[in-house]
Amino acid sequence: MVNVNSQGHLSIGNCDTLELAKDFGTPLYVYDVSMIRQQLRHFHKAFDKTGVKYAISYASKAFAIRAIDQVIAQENGHLDVVSAGELITAVQAGFPMEHVSFHGNNKSLAELQLALDNHVGTIIVDNFYELELLNKLLPQQKQPVNIMLRIAPGISAHTHRYIQTGQVDSKFGFDVQSGQAEQALKQVLQNPKLNLRGYHAHIGSQIMAVAGFTALVQRMVQLAATWQEKFHYQPQVLNFGGGFGIKYTNADHPLAPQEFVYDMIQTLKKEIAQTNLTMPEVWLEPGRSIVGEAGYSLYTIGARKIIPGIRTYLSVDGGMGDNIRPALYQAEYQAVLAARPEATPTETVTIAGRYCESGDILIKDQPLPESTPGDILAVLATGAYGYSMASNYNRVGRPAVVFVKNGHAKLVVKRESITDLTSLDLNYL
Structure with a gap:
């Protein structure tokens, strides 16, 4: 189940995900702080x-x-x-x-x-x-x-x-x-x-x-x-x-x-x-049960590859560098279009990552409404073992992390820049 605002967009912590993507860029990890607190309180209440x-x-x-x-x-x-x-x-x-x-x-x-x-x-x-x-x-x-x-x-x-x-x-x-x-x-x-x-x-x-x-x-x-x-x-x-x-x-x-x-x-x-x-x-x-469902990954859709009668690949600007779990042990996820999360699916696509590995597949056979390059895709329940297992494969920087609550968004981890990526390199010659 996802939350939808008055514009029909996916909303996290009362923040419009299209605005989050615009303000902070993609890929982007987004966490609903109230959900994290609520889950902790469920554990406390059960023990009390x-x-x-x-x-x-x-x-x-x-x-x-x-x-x-x-x-x-x-x-x-x-x-x-x-x-x-x-x-x-x-x-x-x-x-x-x-x-x-x-x-x-x-x-x-x-x-x-x-x-x-x-x-x-x-x-x-x-x-x-x-x-x-x-x-x-x-x-x-x-x-x-x-x-x-x-x-x-x-x-x-x-x-x-x-x-x-x-x-x-x-x-x-x-x-x-x-x-x-x-x-x-x-x-x-x-x-x-x-x-x-x-x-x-x-x-x-x-x-x-x-x-x-x-x-x-x-x-x-x-x-x-x-x-x-x-x-x-x-x-x-x-x-x-x-x-x-x-x-x-x-x-x-x-x-x-x-x-x-x-x-x-x-x-x-x-x-x-x-x-x-x-x-x-x-x-x-x-761990997972505290933060997993409170986290979302926002991606920008790019290339589409259609293999008639076999498969349609929809590529995004992230992948195994920010979520290794599908490649590592076949973890499964669901995704929605941030602009139309409740729209009726019209096609089944495979969500492919940008990394140079055939195994860089985030989701196989995901039903989605029709999309175009530039649309924002939201993958649900990515709050656990996404950022913590992220890598710099292909020398791609790790995404930023945003906490949201009551309509307010706060950047809590900056996006890695190319300067960050090369800051530890030393010359050989």
Whole structure:
């Protein structure tokens, strides 16, 4: 469903998309800030009804810029980061660092030092090498360092194999099945410089059903209870990760946040009641489900190629450089003409990007009304993993980013210029 203004144009945050394209150029990422806030509030409201202590930690890898970190902070969210770049973005945004957690399966010594220097609230430890690196830094710390252990629980989510993360054969976390997770737990508990807050697991992304999450809750509680008996350790926090699906096309039927939260917490209460554990604080890490549907990509239509009886290609001025997901793992999207989003389609076209790859196809077989060069095409639900995965392939600059709300538009990321693109080059001769 799209919003249409009195001129019949696509409207985002009460801003006319044709005017946005005129004022800021294309390609352009546009975010409806009210939708972002609303989605965060849905998560908060769902948890508030449960009576369980919790934290909503925005997975900033979905979209990491200062402006979004500031919105998350205003909505009482936490933040998870996975690199020095995302960490410094949070620092520059003024985000409260005690509410930041640091992820990653190959953190460097320098990144860990940066996290400690900036007083990151929790480091989520992924492997034994990371424990070794931390041990090199711990003697300099006056207070114990807060960590969580990321475990691979052996649960495979029903999603694309590229975005499954909780199965046994995963690059992430300490494997439970082989005994690695228990070995790591013993190491941490023996180190007085480490304060173990609890356990973390993540089973995948773009998940539409709650069954994988309730299975994860059961598995985590069982592990926590077993390890409590063996090591007398009570986790303060159980972090069940994120991965909640969104609607990209009419074929997607995601659950609302409150449905995920309700089923997970009911399962948690039932499982905890059967153990000697006390109720832990629950953390979730939504990313895509916070920003995905709030984001749109605006493009200008250019060339048309008609192959009679086979296909019509409609090319736009962006593509895989600003949205790699269709080429990377066959992600699907829907698009509308910004000037006539509700017009009856008269043709089916394939939306092709401008980049020099045959795989640079944004949407296959998109029904659209008739269009001409210069028309503005809006691709829906591009708010997650568009800007954050954007590249400079073909030496094309990354698009600008605009936040809109109540009819006002604010530029929050400038468009990359050719000067920006060549600023790091050095002469050879």
